[in-house]
Amino acid sequence: MTIAFGVLGEIQAHRDGIAVDLGPARQRCVLAALLVDLGRTVPVDGLVDRVWGDRPPQRVKATLYSYLSRLRQALGTAADPPLAGTTSIERRSGGYALVTAPGLVDMHVFRDLAGQARAAATHDDDDDGRAAALFERALGLWRDEPFAGVDTPWFNSLRESLLRELHACRLDRNDVQLRRGHHGALLTELTERHRSHPLDERLAAQYMLALYRSGRTADALRCFERVRRALAEELGSDPGPELRRLHQSVLAGDPAIDTPGGAPTAVPVAGGEAAPGSPKTRAPVVPRQLPAAPRWFTGRAPELALLDGLLDPHSEQDRAVVISAIDGSGGIGKTWLALHWAHQQQDRFPDGELYANLRGFDPTGEPVPPHTALRGFLGALGTDPSRIPAEPDAQTALYRSLTAGKRMLIVLDDARDTTQVVPLLPGSPTCTVLVTSRSLLTGLSTAHGARSLTLDVLTDSEAHQLLTRHLGTARAGAEPEAVATLLEHCAGLPLAISILAARATTNPDLPLAALAEELHETQTRLDALDTGDITADLRAVFASSYHALDPDSARGFALLGLAPGPDISLSATAGLTALPTARARALLRRLRAAHLVQEHTPGRYRMHDLTRLYAAEQARGNPAGDNDEALLRLVDFYVHTARAGEAILDPHAVPTEAEAPAEGSEPYTPDGPEAAMAWFESEYACVLAAQTSAMTRGWYGRAWQLAWSVDTFLWRRGRIHDHLVVWRSGLLAAERLGDPGARALAHRRVSAAHLRVGEDDTARDHLRRALTLFQDAGDLLNQGHTHQALAQAWQQTGDDRQALHHAERSLRIYRQLKDTVWEANASNTVGWFQARLGAYEQARARCQEALALCREVGYREGEAATLDSLGYTARRCGDLELALEHYGQALALRRLLNDTYEEANALSCIGETHHALGRYGHARDAWQQALTLYQAQQRTPEAENVQEQLDTLHDRG
Known part of the structure; x- marks a missing residue:
């Protein structure tokens, strides 16, 4: 590692x-x-x-x-x-x-x-x-x-x-x-460096020499004059002797400063005998067809390192043509990467570079046929046009003959598919081929051993650097908030960043804040990423990929633009599209090959934010009913799968009624508690987004059901703020439904969320409303639950006697109902508050009674809570070893239940008990684990408390 x-x-x-x-x-x-x-x-x-x-x-x-x-x-x-x-x-x-x-x-x-x-x-x-x-x-x-x-x-x-x-x-x-002799490759960079360091005489000399060797003698002389004036005005000095000598050499056209290298030799004309009247030899041709290196190229260090590895002399390069296929979505920077790397490696290819833009996804025309690109290559290699064969296979054979044994780089940019590329592959292992494509060229990898390199968006620092290089440090630094907004909405897509930068630089008086404001509206965001030039229009780039899809894939792509979550699973996609799972998998595979979706983790798919906006635009072209039906299927998939998962995680809760799922939604039941927690872990952000979408469309019953069904997961994971947001929406949905029972349940659940964020008064107010509604309905069981919740609420304010009063009322109700599980729960609660009030013998007896009931019915969550109460009681009585035993058993159960919220609390208690025993190493281990969980759950007060304890241990040495 x-x-x-x-x-x-x-x-x-x-x-x-x-x-x-x-x-x-x-x-x-x-x-x-x-x-x-x-x-x-x-x-x-x-x-x-x-x-x-x-x-x-x-x-x-x-x-x-x-x-x-x-x-x-x-x-x-x-x-x-x-x-x-x-x-x-x-x-x-x-x-x-x-x-x-x-x-x-x-x-x-x-x-x-x-x-x-x-x-x-x-x-x-x-x-x-x-x-x-x-x-x-x-x-x-x-x-x-x-x-x-x-x-x-x-x-x-x-x-x-x-x-x-x-x-x-x-x-x-x-x-x-x-x-x-690589002055041409340096010239662009030297121009920029000279502007940044106008008084650096060594740099000026290099720039002058590159200009002179590029046939720009007048520009070289003007450069010298600028430096001379600047030195005189700012430093009161003249150029040094080296720069003056170079100036004289440029004036005189001194051969000593010409490009290094000898005279060319003659080579035979490619393609056979010369045409009548033409010479039999032609000047040697070393093609240098690469377009200019991208001026604003930024980052991509890992990708460049991978490409460098292609030229490793210890690789198997001597046995096969080295082919690298750079794939990725439109605008991701594939061509920039290929050209930047190619220019860096020019010295590795003394016989030249060939370049062809195959226009596989060009919005202005059709893909270039392979034989057209081949004729261009043959001409670049010195073949007389009259000697180029008419048959495509013969052209490929001649091309491979001319490149045999040569150390050349062939760059095939924007390929549509493998078929377009294969005729352009050389046969000699001394050549290297670099292909870029929006398609995943699987055939090129399987049949020709191509190394695939999938390009992703820029990192945050790379994106910031790219925009700053476009705008200049001063302009970017003057409006940091606007720059952050621009980068947030570009989401690391190089083309989007470059388009916005182009708009800003061509309008120097335009505040960046005004440009950022244009991006706030999602439905018009793509309009802001249009410069009026079809080659720099993000919508046109997406359209060229979209129109290359078959009709079924195009429909699926558009519907995925409607999905409300940050990503989507295979099962959810099947529900959204009303396709069988096998066909949904094939659809996602096709969209992934076109780089319109990413499989960022196995079985989960997402779109780039801007790609999703384009997909949603295409969906809006569908009949409104089709979109609503698709979204309803997706929401019902989340509702009914979440309900099934909640029933597994909390089997003692009274189930609520829900509408039947829409036809084609395909929900399923997780296979046990671990599978249910895993499903919620991967889907909870989508469930929250589905609830928001349901509220927006007035599907209030579904919005309430989603709040109910995700409750246990959010509670166990300690996602406090999500818990509050979900139940605020759940309460609003219940009020819109006009259902008193749903309102009462929502009041009780939202109170628990308020309690967790320390809003005690608000929590008790919701509980009083819930209790009134349950009393009006004669719902005795939920009255008991509400008294239990009131006990917790009063504990948080420090009033343990009021808390004990409500705990005892709940216990009486559960015994009246003969409900063993809730009687066990209430017995533990009563024992807990008795211990807090110093009645340790009563507390121990009550908790032992609760523990026996929990184990009798297999109520593990209640068993863990009761063991925690017994551990607390033992600590207060001074029996620290017994406390550790109870806490350890509680911790094991919390981990078995995947309840990381209470796991953190158990670890904190174990750390405190070890510390009291003087076992500082054990205390440190437990507290460090607790701190990690508290920080992950954003429980700042608890995290700060544990960190202080750890700092104290560190000071002990």
């Missing part, structure tokens, strides 16, 4: 390619401060100075120790002593050190690669290719300015130093590439 660290951009870590949650910003700073001095001890005071500067908080050292402890947990480095060969944060005399391989920290890798490159560049010209490759690898590690977002004096100083190292590395790389 390898952890790689990055500081050349936002501070980050990846474990085997998966991002590690490093916690809040200051905690990341602690990590970065240790990474800079890798393996060396950083004193505690030094860490404080690096992370907080001259503004440390109170109890700064306790906070620092807390951050270090959390980092150990996040990185999995808590082993003591650390395992050999792993990353570890070591506590040493006077400070701390982070120990890992330097090759796992991008800053140290950058310095090492730059050093190797400079050493290679000082030997001879033969090493320039290796030096260039090393320089490019070093520069490719940079994602943004180092320690992005960190603002302390120490980090600011280090950032400036590293940026100077970056600039020097670029200058050294430029010298090497210019010696190799």
